[in-house]
Amino acid sequence: MLPIDISILLGKAGGYLVFFLIGTGFGVSLELAGFGDSRRLAAQFYLKDMTVLKTMFTGIIVACLLIFLASGIGWLDFSQLAVNQTFLWPGIVGGLIMGVGFIVGGYCPGTSIVATASFKIDGLFFLVGTVLGAGLFGETLPSFENFWNSSFTERYLVSDWLGWSIGATVFAVILMALFMFYGAEKVEEFFRNKGTGKAFSWKITRRSYIYGAATLVSVAALIWIIGQPDPIRKWKIFESQYASQLTSKAVFIHPLEYVKSNNESSIKLVTLDLRQPKDFDAFHLSGSENVTIDNLLDAKVVARFTQLPPQGVVVLIAENDSVSIKAWQYLKVQGVVNLYILENGLHNWNSLFADKTVEGKPINLASPQAGVLKLFPQNAYIPKIKIGTKKHAGGLCG
Amino acid sequence: MKKTPNPVKNPYFAGVILGIVLFAAYALTHSGLGASGAIGRIQVSITKLFWSSHVDKVGTFAALGAGDRNALDHPSLFLLLGTFAGGMISAGLNGRLKVEIFKGSKITKIQRLFFALLGGLIMGYGARLARGCTSGQALSGGAVLSLGSWAFMFSVFIGGYAIAYFVRRLWAD
Numbered sequence: 079m080l081p082i083d084i085s086i087l088l089g090k091a092g093g094y095l096v097f098f099l100i101g102t103g104f105g106v107s108l109e110l111a112g113f114g115d116s117r118r119l120a121a122q123f124y125l126k127d128m129t130v131l132k133t134m135f136t137g138i139i140v141a142c143l144l145i146f147l148a149s150g151i152g153w154l155d156f157s158q159l160a161v162n163q164t165f166l167w168p169g170i171v172g173g174l175i176m177g178v179g180f181i182v183g184g185y186c187p188g189t190s191i192v193a194t195a196s197f198k199i200d201g202l203f204f205l206v207g208t209v210l211g212a213g214l215f216g217e218t219l220p221s222f223e224n225f226w227n228s229s230f231t232e233r234y235l236v237s238d239w240l241g242w243s244i245g246a247t248v249f250a251v252i253l254m255a256l257f258m259f260y261g262a263e264k265v266e267e268f269f270r271n272k273g274t275g276k277a278f279s280w281k282i283t284r285r286s287y288i289y290g291a292a293t294l295v296s297v298a299a300l301i302w303i304i305g306q307p308d309p310i311r312k313w314k315i316f317e318s319q320y321a322s323q324l325t326s327k328a329v330f331i332h333p334l335e336y337v338k339s340n341n342e343s344s345i346k347l348v349t350l351d352l353r354q355p356k357d358f359d360a361f362h363l364s365g366s367e368n369v370t371i372d373n374l375l376d377a378k379v380v381a382r383f384t385q386l387p388p389q390g391v392v393v394l395i396a397e398n399d400s401v402s403i404k405a406w407q408y409l410k411v412q413g414v415v416n417l418y419i420l421e422n423g424l425h426n427w428n429s430l431f432a433d434k435t436v437e438g439k440p441i442n443l444a445s446p447q448a449g450v451l452k453l454f455p456q457n458a459y460i461p462k463i464k465i466g467t468k469k470h471a472g473g474l475c476g
Numbered sequence: 477m478k479k480t481p482n483p484v485k486n487p488y489f490a491g492v493i494l495g496i497v498l499f500a501a502y503a504l505t506h507s508g509l510g511a512s513g514a515i516g517r518i519q520v521s522i523t524k525l526f527w528s529s530h531v532d533k534v535g536t537f538a539a540l541g542a543g544d545r546n547a548l549d550h551p552s553l554f555l556l557l558g559t560f561a562g563g564m565i566s567a568g569l570n571g572r573l574k575v576e577i578f579k580g581s582k583i584t585k586i587q588r589l590f591f592a593l594l595g596g597l598i599m600g601y602g603a604r605l606a607r608g609c610t611s612g613q614a615l616s617g618g619a620v621l622s623l624g625s626w627a628f629m630f631s632v633f634i635g636g637y638a639i640a641y642f643v644r645r646l647w648a649d
Contacts, residue, residue, distance in 0.1 A: 177635020183595015207596020
């Protein structure tokens with residue numbers, strides 16, 4: 079099941095080798111497109127050679143179709159991919175600045191690496207410039223750090239913004255790309271110059287372009303039709319991957335561990351109470367939220383729990399552990415990283431804490447203080463909570 | 477090595493290869509492609525060679541290479557080395573491995589190198605501000621439909637087209 083955790087499979091060195099090989103493929107594809115030549119890249123901005131647009135968008139839509147097709151079929155868990163975080167305004171301003179750098183310098187960081195590798199001196203100078211620019215950024219950042227961290231959303235997809243399904247969005251993106259390709263061809267016919275961008279190594283007939291476009295549209299339509307798996311179907315697909323955490327009880331925590339974590343500043347607990355509202359109203363833990371199992375099938379509700387800060391831990395409480403297990407399954411396949419079940423819900427809670435006192439005072443049952451832990455032996459429970467993070471190799475470019 | 481370079485591949489063909497590589501990156505490593513992250517790491521480790529106390533002081537540098545932390549011990553570096561190797565292999569096989577300076581006809585070589593350095597500086601600055609370059613943000617984020625990446629991508633094109641007219645002398649035929 080994809081994505082594979084390659085560094086676990088092959089170790090650190092093996093993982094680095096895979097990164098190297100992927101990089102090699104990346105370098106080859108950029109070089110094949112002719113991106114080692116600044117004149118070709120700059121020509122994009124004079125409408126003489128639209129290779130940048132064509133190659134880049136072809137790359138995007140091919141990868142996009144493969145990802146969402148694999149996800150739709152159930153071969154790939156999209157929630158496990160590192161989607162670039164959205165910092166909308168810093169991204170837009172940085173993009174505008176980069177556009178200027180692109181046309182002044184003739185490369186972008188990736189293509190300047192390829193140019194340098196093929197001994198282009200201007201590529202090397204550009205690459206040295208990017209290193210200096212990165213340094214200059216670090217030096218000047220303190221004066222606008224608030225802006226740099228503004229307009230942030232952890233995982234905000236075009237489909238969320240449009241309010242469309244992923245399938246519909248992918249279909250629209252493909253149509254837009256094809257429309258842009260058609261426009262690019264027409265524009266090029268008009269402005270093309272002799273220097274770059276005329277002959278390719280092989281000519282493709284008009285008919286094969288049409289077949290190519292038809293294939294893209296058909297795959298996009300297929301993705302739209304099969305749709306992305308909902309949490310229930312997704313659990314069936316990925317059960318083998320996660321089920322052992324339930325059967326081994328590795329995600330069931332003891333009330334004392336809950337109390338301990340709740341009093342630790344390095345952990346931020348988010349407690350979801352799945353009991354009936356009347357039971358919730360009668361008694362609940364401070365800070366817990368009453369939710370229904372159906373809420374947890376709603377991507378908008380769940381987005382809050384997949385986008386917690388790294389120290390965030392979600393704990394589920396229910397009348398019956400079978401309900402918490404179901405909730406755990408739904409949340410797990412939607413990408414909630416640190417997810418635990420309070421074993422046996424609140425059934426043991428009262429008997430554990432009811433008659434206890436700390437420094438002569440009865441304890442607050444809804445939020446027992448850390449002092450309570452001293453009343454129990456050290457080995458009263460086995461600690462289970464381990465803070466994991468989804469950011470595997472994230473920040474490759476950040 | 478061949479005297480005349482091979483013509484470049486059809487841009488759509490190169491794009492399909494690029495897309496497959498990008499998919500492989502996501503499937504095997506959970507994340508997409510990138511270049512500027514590694515460039516930031518190289519910058520920090522160079523700074524550290526000469527002025528290591530300064531690295532500990534500047535927030536973004538410290539995050540990558542404070543104290544004993546080796547800024548270069550990161551997957552992105554190997555991705556960059558691979559990109560370099562791939563570029564060299566492909567250029568070699570296609571007869572494009574040649575020392576040269578690409579420039580417009582109306583400027584001197586020195587001028588071109590100056591503007592390449594300046595453009596790189598602007599680009600490097602912008603890439604850190606936008607948290608990614610054309611490959612890391614636009615390409616990788618675009619494929620997984622990240623809204624920020626799409627906004628970023630259009631900004632790059634807008635920025636380039638807005639300035640292109642004023643620097644046309646740099647790229648004259």
